[in-house]
Amino acid sequence: MSSWQDVIVxxxxxxxxxxxxxxxxxxxxxQLIGTKDYIEIWLIGGDxxxxxxxxxxxxxxxxxxxxLLLETELPVRNIDDIKYYLKVHVAEIKNTIEQNKSGSKNKKGSL
Structure with a gap:
């Protein structure tokens, strides 16, 4: 299994x-782009x-x-692949979100 540094940029x-x-x-x-509130799943073609x-x-x-079922016409198998990939990396995502939240709090406190 790869470390979170390998998965998250x-x-x-x-x-x-x-x-x-x-x-x-x-x-x-x-692309998969995350913030502290959501992830954007970018499809080839721009959506x-x-x-x-x-x-x-x-x-x-x-x-x-x-x-994905609501907003796309992706086959269920493809949705399952996306779901599985993000489920495998949920710990890394959670760690990054927590780091981003604590980094934001530290910056606000230093103003």
Whole structure:
């Protein structure tokens, strides 16, 4: 299993990217961009789907499935692949969100 540094690429205190696998690229995913509140799933061609994090991040895969079924015509198998990939990396995502939140609080306190 790779470490979170290998999966997450921090762009700023407000945004990070999740490296995508070749299999996700093959099914039409171009980028996964996260913030402290949501992840945007960018499709090849320019469309994006915003999925807000549920209260329990462990249930994030269910939110992904619901939003992708609602907003796309992706086959269920492709949705399952996206869901599984993000479920595998949910701990890394959670860690990055917590770091971003604590970094924002520290900056606000120093003003």
């Amino acid at each position: 921090r762009g700023s205190d407000k945004q990070f990217r999740i490296r995508i696998s070749l299999s996700l690229r093959e099914i039409g995913i171009s 994006s789907i915003t999925v807000f994090y549920p209260l329990k991040l462990e249930n994030f895969h269910k939110a992904i499935e619901s939003q």
